[in-house]
Amino acid sequence: MDLLSVVSGLLPYIKYSIFIFVILMIGYFVFKIFFQKKYTINLSKFIFIILLICWGIVVLGITTLNRPAMFAGQFNLSLLSSYVSSWNKWSVSEFQLIIFNMLMFVPLGVLLPLIHKKNKSFSRVLVITIVFTLCIEIFQFVSGKGIFELDDLLHNTIGSLAGYFFVMAIILSIEQRKLKFAPIVKAISIPIFFVALFGVATVIYNAQEFGNLPFEPSQKQNMDQIDVELETKLSNKSSNACVYYNSNVKDMKNIKSISQSIAQQFELQQQGGIRREGENRQLKFIDDEGLVYYLTYFMSNGFWSFSSENYSEEPPKVDIEQQKQVIENWLDNEGLFPSNAIYQQQDERTIRWDLAEAVDLQTVCDDFSQGFLVITLSDQQIPDNIIYDVSNNEIVGKEKIISQQEAYEALTNGKFNLFNPLQKGDTLTITDVQLGYTYDTKGYYQPIYVFTGSVNDPDSTVEISIPAIP
Structure with missing residues (x-):
């Protein structure tokens, strides 16, 4: 899902949230007219609570309700795999989704301290954020409307803490009537860290000669209890191959x-x-x-x-x-x-x-x-x-490439990507290997090894790509 799809999915729930906000505000003023003398409700806190409810509706909508049930039982416990995937694809869309997952939870960190003074505690905000995010991830896993991902838990928590540090810097400055250095540093630390992170990644990417290969996995295939059968001969000699642009x-x-x-x-x-x-x-x-x-x-x-x-x-x-x-x-x-x-x-x-x-x-x-x-x-x-x-x-020139045997070793170590990951007890049969070519993210036409074979059934054919340039 790219950023445009996310924004499009948000719009209906934003409309619902605005409708609920208006209804509750009307209810507040009706309550004030008839019951103000008997019961007192702080208007600002009431607004913050409504905003939190509206935010929750939007988040639940885009993370669960807006999705089809097509991810039954899927999970990704590989921390930082989204960064590896974004790097391999050098994908603006995937970088945007990382940022979006953080920005989506900024309102939670902002609103919690404004609703109750107990929520000015860092540990309290941290626990509430983790519990709420875990509930969403578990629901996605059970319903099949998403994948349980540790990276989502990480990014949601970072986003909420960024909002918390920001609002606490403002609250402390107002309460003490002067700017405090430590809260300001905390407020800007998370944005600066990610700007620096993506900046360093950009410098490294631009400095390397070739681009990245999008097919490389964000996490290794678990080869435990996977039977790999080789039905072709492999060369153990390294050679050179042309590279194009x-x-x-x-x-x-x-x-x-x-x-x-x-x-x-x-x-x-x-x-x-x-x-x-x-x-x-x-x-x-x-x-x-x-x-x-x-x-x-x-x-x-x-x-x-x-x-x-x-x-x-x-x-x-x-x-x-x-x-x-x-x-x-x-x-x-x-x-x-x-x-x-x-x-x-x-x-x-x-x-x-x-x-x-x-x-x-x-x-x-x-x-x-x-x-x-x-x-x-x-x-x-x-x-x-x-x-x-x-x-x-x-033509760009020639580059040294690894041998077929070395590429096969990378395969048996799980350094490849399959749309349907292998499961315990599967038998992967390799029947052929050829040197092929693919474009990297900078437009270079690089040599790769393409292993062909099957999983369990000879009719269940697969192709596995392994980088040839070391």
């Missing part, structure tokens, strides 16, 4: 250039700015008739797609040769038309170009392009769909 990976300039070209070519108006869709980017366009189109840019490999919201299943009557020529001229002028591509007409509205698959990437060490371009035509002279799956890769 694709400048379009995570290239915001390329996104803007393509979007401007599409808008100009098809006479479309861009609506709004660049929107984040997970790790990808998306732009919205509209034509003179109000029809909507989307451009999606895949940051991990530099591919992109253009699609119509008004796609018709019924094939329109189109002049294929005329539209083909127009599109070829446009892409060629923009330097996007794949050279040496083989053209074919797939059906009465779909055309495509294919580039020959690059071979022997490990040793040839030369620039290469690969991929395909598929276009679904329409009778509006604006394609219903464009899939631009073409990569241009420049």
Whole structure:
């Protein structure tokens, strides 16, 4: 779940909270009119209690009620695994979620001391926060509406303490009528720590030659009581392999250039700015008739797609040769038309170009392009769909890589990621290993070892990727 999804999920519960706040405030003033002489209620504390209730509704909504029951019995007891995952993917979305999990609990730490003087105690706020967070995590685990994660407990607690330190600095300054150094230091210590942490991570990341590999695990696969059977021979010799670079990976300039070209070519108006869709980017366009189109840019490999919201299943009557020529001229002028591509007409509205698959990437060490371009035509002279799956890769040099045997040892030690983790008693059978390639987070096309095999059943095939560059 990215930050946009979180914010979208928050909105309904914020509306409910505002409604409850208004109703309770109306109830307060009605109570004051009829019962004020007999009972006294402090208005400020009453407001703080209502705010705490509203906050609780929003938190419960986004962490449990807003989710489908699809995580039954899942838990992650690996502390700081979210940081490892964010680092491996160098993911803005995952960094944002870490911050969001802390910010979400700041109001708890702020409101507790304002509701009752006993809550000015650090230990009391700490215990209340941990108990409340544990209740949410346990409910998620039991209901299947989330994963029990130690990192969530950590981040929620840090967020609540950040709010507590902040409000206590204000309270103590008001009570003593002067600024106190120690409370101010506590109030800014948590924000400064995380700014420094992410700053240091950025410096280290920018200093390293290559990017990170997103497929690397945030925690090791538990290989206890997992039977691993090897049915292929492995080489124990190290070697060298070529490394390539694709400048379009995570290239915001390329996104803007393509979007401007599409808008100009098809006479479309861009609506709004660049929107984040997970790790990808998306732009919205509209034509003179109000029809909507989307451009999606895949940051991990530099591919992109253009699609119509008004796609018709019924094939329109189109002049294929005329539209083909127009599109070829446009892409060629923009330097996007794949050279040496083989053209074919797939059906009465779909055309495509294919580039020959690059071979022997490990040793040839030369620039290469690969991929395909598929276009679904329409009778509006604006394609219903464009899939631009073409990569241009420049040779960088050669790097020493580990042997197949060393990669296999990493596998048996659990240094890999599977969508469905292995369970006790499983049998993992490895039938083949090949040297493959994948893009890292900086756009380098790195060599990796790909082990293929099965789990328990020969039909239950799996692929396991292991980094080849040590």
